[in-house]
Amino acid sequence: MxxxxxxxxxxxxxxxxxxxxxxxxxxxxxxxxxxxxxxxxxxxxxxxxxxxxxxxxxxxxxTAEGRRLALRILRRHRLIELFLHKVMGYGWEEVHDEAENLEHVVSDLFVERIDAYLGYPDKDPHGESIPDATGFRNEDLDICLLAADPGEYEVHKVVNDQPEFLAYIERESLTPGTPFQLLEKGSVHGLLKLKISGRSEPQFLGIEAAKYLYVKATGDRLDNQARRSKQRRKKSLQSGGERGESPGTSVRRASQREPARRSK
Amino acid sequence: MxxxxxxxxxxxxxxxxxxxxxxxxxxxxxxxxxxxxxxxxxxxxxxxxxxxxxxxxxxxxxTAEGRRLALRILRRHRLIELFLHKVMGYGWEEVHDEAENLEHVVSDLFVERIDAYLGYPDKDPHGESIPDATGFRNEDLDICLLAADPGEYEVHKVVNDQPEFLAYIERESLTPGTPFQLLEKGSVHGLLKLKISGRSEPQFLGIEAAKYLYVKATGDRLDNQARRSKQRRKKSLQSGGERGESPGTSVRRASQREPARRSK
DNA sequence: ATTTATTTTTAGACTAGTCTAAATAACGTT
DNA sequence: AACGTTATTTAGACTAGTCTAAAAATAAAT
Structure with missing residues (x-):
């Protein structure tokens, strides 16, 4: 073992x-x-x-075998994170530490069940791709916000596990899926100026934070719409599949719903 | 630690x-x-x-401290078993082994959340009592089926963790909550004769199996109804709270439902 | 190319948990 | 009260993972 x-x-x-x-x-x-x-x-x-x-x-x-095992754990980790977030009502800043423990002990049955339960998702709450059972990763290409020129983007992933950092990003409404405009870089020392779509006021973000945000350009409207409908298709089995939802602000309580049943 | x-x-x-x-x-x-x-x-x-x-x-x-810690784990174990059964669609014969691993690693937050999620239950899928957060156990009194005289009973708990045994009990429809009549003991060597309420045909059960079944008398109709409504009150927050359901026979599939949300 | 600084490896020790085999204590019987 | 049986403890060893401190190898700089 x-x-x-x-x-x-x-x-x-x-x-x-x-x-x-x-x-x-x-x-x-x-x-x-x-x-x-x-x-x-x-x-x-x-x-x-x-x-x-x-x-x-x-x-x-x-080696191939080592990578296979590593991907297996990565898959578990990210699936569990999503499960904790979507099903157990965890905030996205809380999921990492719990998943870190669970990933080593849950059975394959558990993993398969939450995978089905969640509709075979391919992104975790931080926007990171979830490898499938064979280890394949469906990586969309994104760029670091630090390297982006002014233009229209959407937050794609946040690569930082610190709860405080994630809570901050959430307060700034920059969770994965959020569309925004990058207005200026460096006009104010060490800060990016950006505006979230729909908001009237622009906001600022330090380069230390921008380092951990990866974004996708959404300038070309046609491309943008095509990509979105593709995402929806993948997530069609899921009820609350919108990415833009602000996970931690939702009211959480014990609620009832039908238990999932196995087919056999 | x-x-x-x-x-x-x-x-x-x-x-x-x-x-x-x-x-x-x-x-x-x-x-x-x-x-x-x-x-x-x-x-x-x-x-x-x-x-x-x-x-x-x-x-x-x-010692008091040792007992406190032991009850803490017992509580975790049984809550997790119920969670796996009710929420994750595990058969009651599958829950023990998985809970055995999870009980040591999940956070207190996880435990509290599934406790609320399940409506603060006090019985696990095998009919064993779940200690509350303070370690208190609400033990209904029951007797071993082996020691029971002919009469009317209800299966209360099954104290055996072996998956094969539990699968057998389920096939015999003797899961916790099932009302039945104990007809004869020992007329056929080593077998009990009993009849499940509503069935036309009686069935037999070996004493080796009966050893692990604990039952409650339901002869007195008044007592019986009083006890049942008390149970319902405790479980009122739960959707699928009927005890008599045959957990493994239900069709299991990936299904969608509203995520639970935390109140803060 | 020799010295200096950095990184990596060795050497030896420690902890938690386990084992087998042998020694010792307690128990039941006559 | 002495005997043999059974249960328990000691003694010593092993594994996995970790550490610190010292030695060795590589890389950088003069």
């Missing part, structure tokens, strides 16, 4: 790969908050187990 | 106490499937931690 410790190491390697960063001993150690020496030990162990390729003093890359 | 290993030990001690069995090294070892020597070590450790009172060669009893 594969331990949750190993699963966390694999996740860290996948994460670094996704960011095109070299998976060195120290970067992994930093991500997992362990000592460098611990990582060295684990590298050797994972290498022996065939989960990664490791050359001392260079770095490591996941 | 308290480890899940310790939590499992505490659960075992509580279970033995509930069965009025002496918590000896060997009985605990058997329950947890570990070697006797491991239990001795753990006893010393838990004693030092103030969770139980232990005299070498005699046995152990939980």
């Amino acid at each position: 594969i331990s949750s410790t190993v699963e966390n190491y694999l996740k860290a390697f996948l994460r670094l790969e996704d960011m095109n960063k070299k998976a060195s001993t120290s970067t992994v150690a930093r991500q997992l908050s362990v000592a460098d020496a611990s990582v060295t030990d684990m590298l050797r162990k994972l290498q022996k187990g065939g989960l990664l390729e490791y050359k001392p003093y260079y770095g490591a890359t996941l | 308290i480890s899940s290993t310790v939590e499992n030990y505490l659960k075992a001690f509580l279970r033995l106490e509930d069965m009025n069995k002496k918590a000896s090294t060997s009985t605990v070892a058997r329950q947890l499937s570990v070697a006797d020597a491991s239990v001795t070590d753990m006893l010393r450790k838990l004693q030092k931690g103030g969770l139980l009172e232990y005299k070498p060669y005699y046995g152990a009893t939980l």
Whole structure:
């Protein structure tokens, strides 16, 4: 059996790969908050187990098997996040920590059931893609808000797990799915000026925050509409599938509904 | 932080106490499937931690603090079982193993939320009482079917976690809440003869199975109705609260419903 | 190209939990 | 009261994961 410790190491390697960063001993150690020496030990162990390729003093890359396992956990993590948000009424800033624990212990049955329950979604509450059961990720292309020129955009994902940060983004109404206009960059030192569609007043956002926002251009109206209807098709099985909803502001209470039933 | 290993030990001690069995090294070892020597070590450790009172060669009893922690886990276990059954569409034979893993990792927030979600229930899918947040258990008095004289009863709880056994009981339609008549004992060697209310044909049940069924007499009609309306009051927030439903036979599928929302 | 700084690995130790095998205590019987 | 049986504890070892501190390898800078 594969331990949750190993699963966390694999996740860290996948994460670094996704960011095109070299998976060195120290970067992994930093991500997992362990000592460098611990990582060295684990590298050797994972290498022996065939989960990664490791050359001392260079770095490591996941093998096919290692990547498969890492994607499995990533899928679990993000599906659970969405489940906690949509079904359990968690705020989007609360889902990460709980998912971090659950991802290692729930059964495959549990995962399959929430997957069906949620209508086979492909985005978690932060806008990150959820790998399917085969490990395939449906990645839409987006750009970092920092790198964007003035124009029309939609928030696509927020790549930061800190609850305080996410709560801030939510207060600023910049949750995934929100359309907005980027007006100016740098006219005020260190701030972006932007306006959320429908609002009268523009607002400001620090570059430190913009760093974690990824957006998609919506300038071309035709493209925009095409993309949206595609999204709806994918989410058609779901009741509350709108992305723009502000998850934490909704009133949460114990409510009744029909239990999901299994088909067999 | 308290480890899940310790939590499992505490659960075992509580279970033995509930069965009025002496918590000896060997009985605990058997329950947890570990070697006797491991239990001795753990006893010393838990004693030092103030969770139980232990005299070498005699046995152990939980302290108030130990019992509190054990009840906390028991509460989690049973609430999660009910959640899996009612919300996730698990069959009652599937809930135990999954709950066994989840009980150690879910947050208090998760527990509180499913508690509210389910309408503050006090019985799990097997008819076992769910301790409330303070550790109080609302135990209805019941008797073992083996000790029952012929008469009218209702299945109250099934104290066996084996999936195969539970599946069998369900096939025999003897899930908690089912009213039935006990017709004869021992006329056929090793079998009880009983008839489920509303059925035309009587059925048989081995004493090995009857050992695990606990029932409540329903002879006195007045008492019976009083008890039932009391149950309804407690479960009024819940939609599918009928006990008699046969959990595994219901069709299960991915279905949509309103997410629960938190009040804050 | 030699020194300096940084990163990585080794060495040794610690914790929690487990095991087997041997020693010891308690119990039931005569 | 001595005996054999059974239950319990000790002794010592193992695994997975972690740490600190020192040694070694690589990279950077003069």
